[in-house]
Amino acid sequence: MSKSFLSVEGLAKRFPAPKGGKPLTVFEHVNFTVEKGEFVCIIGHSGCGKSTILNVLAGLDEASEGAVIMGGREVKGPSLDRGVVFQNYSLLPWLSALKNVTFAVRARHPDWRREKVTAHAYRHLEMVGISDGAEHRKPSQLSGGMRQRVSIARAFATQPELLLLDEPFGALDALTRGVIQDELLKVWGETHQTVFMITHDVDEAIYLADRILLMTNGPFAQVAESVEISLPRPRSRDAIVEDPRYYRIRNHLVHFLARRSKEMSGERRREPGARPTTVRFDAEGEPPAGGPRLYAVND
Ligand SMILES: Nc1ncnc2c1ncn2[C@@H]1O[C@H](COP(=O)(O)OP(=O)(O)OP(=O)(O)O)[C@@H](O)[C@H]1O
């Protein structure tokens, strides 16, 4: 059995045939692992099943086949060990930002004294730049970006072993998105939690992730590749675009989404136990004509 922190084994999601229709296999043979403390992004076209996989990891949805093993135990149902941030913030509207966080922290640590809960909540809100009175405002009195920061603070403050983020910045403008990406990296750097995040944005994924999982198109979608982002940390937006690997990684991702995600899709294209192909890029030399140089090894 795998010794990884998180192991997804043979996951499939199928829907029975509606009246007069055909049954639907959204994805199948999904196998991948995540190591403790890793930041993993997953990219794929709309409908391939990314949110379904994330919800199965969260214990909010059930797979039709396969299993998710976390810390040696099978994931069954939701748990405070797994914190989720959705695109639509999901804050409790009748509570202030601070109370949204303290409410979650109290659920996680019922034995903590009130002062400790409040101090812990303040610290995490400060980490994402919610301070100077903004913490006392209700969600409706905060901007979209601020609400999303509160959601991130709340998720991190509950100290889940695994943080699951479903397109958390999808609704934000580019400037706000950049600021919150940096806040997320800062909090992740301080807490060493494991992050699994869905995004549609290849630049965001390269900036944030240690590794990017690439999904083929559905139906019968699969996780086909695992692209290692070997860019050194801490990363800055100015510096990474100077790194020769950056554009090779980016070209590879864009090419996958534009072409290969479709070419590689379809029924029974991969063996049931197939792991994603690991893709690594060389830092040396110019990319050869005809595409990026890459080392692909099966793990
Ligand atoms: N009850 C259902 N019956 C049939 N099909 C369903 C049902 N619920 C979800 N689906 C299908 O499952 C597929 C996967 O949905 P999911 O939300 O996981 O995709 P996604 O990759 O997150 O897409 P997006 O990028 O648009 O968020 C979709 O094609 C959807 O139509």
Ligand SMILES: [Mg+2]
């Ligand atoms: Mg989705």
